[in-house]
Amino acid sequence: MMNKLRIGIVCHPSIGGSGLVATQLGIGLAKLGHEVHFIAHKRPFKLIQNYSNVYFHEVDEVNYPLFEGPLHTYSLTAKIVEVVEQYQLHLIHAHYSIPHSLCAFLASNICQYSFPIVTTIHGTDVTIVGQDNAIKRLNTFSMNQSTLLTTVSNFQRQYIQQEFEINQPINVVHNFIDANDFTPELVDQNLRRTLANDDEKILMHVSNFRPLKNTQTVVNAFSQLHCDEKVRLVLVGSGPDIEKIKQQCSQLNILDRVRFTGSVNKVERYIANADCLIQPSYRESFCMVILEAMSCGVPTVSSNVDGIPEVVEEGVTGFMHPPEDAQSMASTISKIFADNQYQQQLGKAGRARAIQHFNTEIKVNQYVDCYHQTLAIH
Ligand code: GMT
Structure with missing residues (x-):
């Protein structure tokens, strides 16, 4: 051989x-x-x-x-x-x-x-x-x-x-995933402060903003959050739907609570600073960004389509809902954000799963x- x-x-x-x-x-x-x-x-x-x-x-x-x-x-x-x-x-x-x-x-x-x-x-x-x-x-x-x-x-x-x-x-x-590159150690207060205030949680979505990424549901879920915590939506990446999303945010009067980063180098630096990742894709044979978030110790709320259930361990590393069920996604995110310890527990389990299975x-x-x-x- x-x-x-x-x-x-x-x-x-x-x-x-x-x-x-x-x-x-x-x-x-x-x-x-x-x-x-x-x-x-x-x-x-x-x-x-x-x-x-x-x-x-x-x-x-x-x-x-x-x-x-x-x-x-x-x-x-x-x-x-x-x-x-x-x-x-x-x-x-x-x-x-x-x-x-x-x-x-x-x-x-x-x-x-x-x-x-x-x-x-x-x-x-x-x-x-x-x-x-x-x-x-x-x-x-x-x-x-x-x-x-x-x-x-x-x-x-x-x-x-x-x-x-x-x-x-x-x-x-x-x-x-390389768990040394995608690691919670990348949490960086200086970068975080460019995205949100210190007292705000960060709900993050990362994609190429193509229709199949279903980014309108990201905004819908964010606008329906009813937790006491303050939350900022951070949208990382760029693509064909980005202008539509800006319009949607403007119509919902939430533009001031949304941060658009555009395309970034080293996406892991951003993901590590999130408190929760939201990915409601219509199709996803696997979904690398969910794995990246898990490796960075970030809980995920996503759709339950295609290969995603092979990545996420439901209730342990994150939660899955039907792609357009913004209401359930919002209520899950609210629960995660309401309890810091729970958020950390999900994040730790995600990292352990990333290291062990991927x-x-x-x-x-x-x-x-x-x-x-x-x-x-x-
Ligand atoms: O969907 C994308 O954002 C890009 C697409 C590609 O072809 O690069 O991703 C596909 O391959 C990835 C790597 O295997 C998978 O993690 C994605 O789930 C898959 N996208 C779809 O199935 C829609």
Whole structure:
């Protein structure tokens, strides 16, 4: 068995769960001594530091006036071919079926040697993007052509099996977190004071403000809080729904109690200062930000959809309600905020669960096992 592998990781570089997980995985693999090559249109947003055995290969844009748009998928395929051959990679790990895994498949057929492909399905690639009929066929094809398929929750595995005709097993590797990076030790009174007054609790929501994050319910729940404590809503991130949310806050006359941070670097510095995180998403194969909050010792109130019940331990680390049930979310948050000890107890349990069940070392090793399986069957 080869001990040290040369692995190509193809992922979305911009802010989002799949790029985050892919980057954490790459760094974890490099720490184990493997050589990791990220291939993407720009440097993955979480690949901040340089590591001796981590490489980044930027995919060049190819534009010809004859075509309506840039030829992303072909330029990615060409880059995969180039990097695999130049660095003699053992395999490609594609995060997202369309287009990454399909590009890897094409590259494997073009290369001097064919290489195995591990594909990880993160959620939106099959639940949203992949539901378009034309794309669905490509999606099914690329999943079936992968040497090995993984996904991030049991829910997601079941969903893929129900919705697509997949002719191979799907391995579940839950997402993971570095509890040294996401830690309650990041509580910082100076930063906290830029978000809220000392006598206020912080209710925080973190997302890319896309419709599926259901941010209007965040505001509805906040406006229905009926606890004695003073509370500030802190909205971290940016995205298509942000202006709508500002309007909603203005109509509800609560703008002065809401703080919009916009996109931030090092989201953990913000999360650690929250007293409770609220995430009412309509869809979520896993939900990294809930895990991040747990690791920082922050209780969570969220929707109960898809893979979220595999992350949250109901009543122990946080609470789940139907996505639009703002009233129940408000009443749960009020209970948490009314009792400091209870808030701390939930936070501690969340951190313990993050460390025990979503440990980076264990999950990275699970992926390494997947790679060895892949090499054995290819
Ligand atoms: O939903 C997002 O914010 C981004 C999306 C992505 O593709 O990056 O996240 C998906 O992958 C994450 C990492 O596995 C999961 O934690 C998210 O739950 C999943 N999003 C959805 O399923 C909607």
